[in-house]
Amino acid sequence: MTTLRLALKSVLGNKLRLALTALAVVLGVSFVSGTFVLTDSIDEAFTGLFADANAGVDVYVNPVSEINLSGGGPPGVDATGGASLDEALLDDVRTVDGVADAVGLVQGVASIIGPDGERIGGQGPPTLGFSWAGEDGPITLREGSAPTGPDDVVIDVTTFTEQGFSLGDTVTILTPLGPGEFTVVGASGFGEEDNLLGATSASFTLERAQELFGMEGRLNQIAIAAAEDVDTLVLKDAVAAAVGSDTIEVVSVDEQIAQQTAELNEGLAFLDVVLLSFAGVALFVGAFLIVNTFSIVVAQRMREFALLRAVGASRGQLRRMVMLEAVVIGLVGGTLGVAGGIGLAELLKAVFGLIGASFPDGGLVLRPRTFIASYGLSLLVTVAAAMLPARRASRVAPVEALRGTGAADADHIGRGRTVRGALLAICGTASLLVGLFTAIGDAATMVGVGVGALFVGVALLAPWLARPVAGGLGRLLGGSVVANLARRNAQRNPTRTSTTASALMIGVALVSFVSILAASVTASVNALFEEQFTADLVLSAEGGFGTLPRTLASEVAAVDGVASVSASRLTIAELPDGRQTFVNGYDASTLADHLRVGASDEALAALQADGTVLVSAELLEEDGLGVGDTITISFPAVSAAPLEVVGAFENREVVDSDYIIDLPTYERVVGGGSDASVSVVLAEGAELETVQTAIEQVAEAYPGTDVQTLNDLLIRVQEGVDQLLNILIGLLFLALVIAVIGIVNTLALSVIERTREIGLLRAVGMHRRQVRQTVRGEAVLVAVFGALLGVAIGSFFGWAMVTALADDGIEVLVFPTARLATYVLLAAVAGVLAAVLPARRAAKLDILRAVTTE
């Protein structure tokens, strides 16, 4: 009990320290709990939505296909040609006993063009097209009536309201068949929601939808309603007996919902992994901060511990006292972490809403795992971080209480520390390189463990660098006594300086790494495009999302000054061993004029024969294939197509997949679909600008189509990479904030420790301004030291990663020096900001108390 009381007293005795230490855990824990709250809320909301959307249906008939797009795919992948059923099946189903009603459903891509002539949704959530399935379908009528004629369309109520449509209005809708004019006859919701995750929807009659989506005579799904008093499972068995086969599955509505939920969870699990990785970085950095805080506090309280030992406290009691403090901070951190997580989830929801992907409403959901993770992680991090300092506290000799030692400057760097640091750094580097360059072990695990070990190793070794680096940097501050003191203060306790700087090092290293990777990717893609891309213009869906109606290519071909046009299509497919892959369709006869795929003329000529395929050289070797072999690839629409390998292509990077087939073959095995992109080669003597303008006029009928030169494309790649870079840096910002809090905490504790010294300096004539400058100088040195370590490690990661990716087309290694230098400068600024509070505290110190304290 006494131990607990002493621990509580100590924790509550210094609220600023408690607040800053807890804050370090809270930020990381909030990220974890926020992730859980967000994904649990989405899960809950969707489970309700699925139940709602499937209301009125008892049994579904689905085509069997393992191929689905839930895992995403390259931009331009054609999602319209989903697996399908023969329409005749519908009549068979209707005759089954116990079936009250059965409806056929098709679905595809249909972009609504707003009154301003722009594609609604644009680069955001998908633009979906459906066949109207009646009142019992997932899409429910909110206003107007169901589509009855070929020109009727029902659009989602969000688009309807926001774009100011009225019933009876004419609307242009872009489908794989090109732009078409329809009459708005109704507005729909998705279950009780206004829309599906912010997607737009356009519903047509079944016949019209089949025609628009290239599904004549086929269906994506059949929904069955049971007659009264007919058990769902009995009906399911009856339907299965009537129509079920290897390629046709019959599922009950519950199974269907379970399947949809499983698919959703797969997507959410991915979101979890991404967000939790960043949370992990934040917690890792937070742990550094806590280790440092506890070490400093324990060092400062050695006399107190010695006194407790002298009056009879056992070592165990001292250790428990320090550990209890950690537990208290851990509990506080866990509690605030849950609260912070709720706030963060709310914030993320708002951010998703801003970019157009609104989640179904339903409030935030707190499941047990949120609490378990928050308290568990918070306690784990604080207790683990306090372990070493607690042991140090327990080892103090009682006699220390009688010695008048002030706060000791520990300029001694332990031998054990150096050895452990070197071992960790070496093993970490080895693990990282093995993970990147060899097939030994799981690459992600090897790299992750390697990076973590390397960070800790460098942090342990950093004290050896702290003194010379701080010394060298300190000279940049000038030769004044203030600069001199700042430099010496940064050097006086190299372990403390290093641990504080190391927290910043981690964030800066990761930011530097992604910056180097981004710059290298951009440069490599530039080089690649310039070398392998020979067309003059490219048409693609705005922002690289979605596809182009296939009518566009033929219209462009008719433009004056166009020598040849090449449409490219991309579909998802499956290999016999179950691997999911993608397949490109090109016009084999003109491909060589548009794209250097790195295939011989003979191979390209052979490709023009039906049922042939070119395989990337890499995969050909990997799978041990040769020319003349036949591979069987399953496509969504056709169960399996045997394709003869007629050659290889080298430049996998410009193709987006490992397989190229000729367009006629593509049409046969995949179906119509729409184009990923259309490239244009100009006729000799034709003016680029003139032709571009003419093509742009043609494309005006296809809103959301970009007509770009090679240069435009490169700019787009750059923008895409930069956007991703900014998101990553944004997520890593949290780790940087925690590191800066760490600097604040260390400085604040150092200022308290140096009370007498500062008082003395003030007494002999140091101005308050000079006191602040001294603290600020130290902060800047610590921050810049951390940033330099970070840039160095990040550069190493960047080099390793880019080298490892050389085979995947990232062949140019670029160090964005200006950017990296900016990070170091920003770290200096962060140092200045971190110093504000501690510097003020130091400057306001009561001189009298300082010089008279014993």
Add this chain to the structure above:
Amino acid sequence: MTAAPGLTDLDVAVRVRGVTKTYGSGATAVTALDAVDLDIPVGQFLAVMGPSGSGKSTLLHVVAGLDTPTAGSVELDGVEIGTLDDKRLTTLRRDRVGFVFQAYNLVPTLTARENITLPLDLAGAEVDGLWFDQLVDVLGIADRLGHRPTEMSGGQQQRVAAARALITRPAVVFADEPTGALDSVASAHMLEFLQRAAAEFRQTIVMVTHDPVAAAHAERIVFLKDGRIVDELWSPDADSVLERVKGLEA
């Protein structure tokens, strides 16, 4: 040299008039200094004595500009310090005042040389090389200049502090129990130096001490009790000091 009333301003290093210092307020108020008047002529080595709680340290703090009086005025080197803001007061301490504290006199990260020149460095002023050499020579620390405080004995540290106190040729050097933490040999060395500084360099020195032997080195001693000056002794020796002290405690 005399301390007769009617000194001209030029001859007075410190002039204290009606200085009162009260801590707290209302019923719990404690009066540390009670309307103290004191003139310290230029070049005088003054010792302030008194029992614990007599207010001798408070007097030193108030006169040196480390603390502000509740009432009354303090003139230091012709400047009324009560009206100065923190910035001017700091500058005054830096340029016109030297300090020697009982312990913890030196900045641990600075060498002896850097500690000595600290006030000048803070001011961005040049070091008078001749004066510096003379001081370190007299104090016998010439071979210690490159050392950090932790590498020096207590006596050496105090001598470095003394050199720092004098390096700016201040109007007054304030010494708060400067020998309190020293052994008798180091203590004697320090007191002889202060005596010499007053005699040879006309350095005004105010030393607070409870040690009659130390006080006996001064030219004049004022005795404080309950915040008032109750007695004064000129050209003392250890025995006469002891006698007065006993008288005070009686």
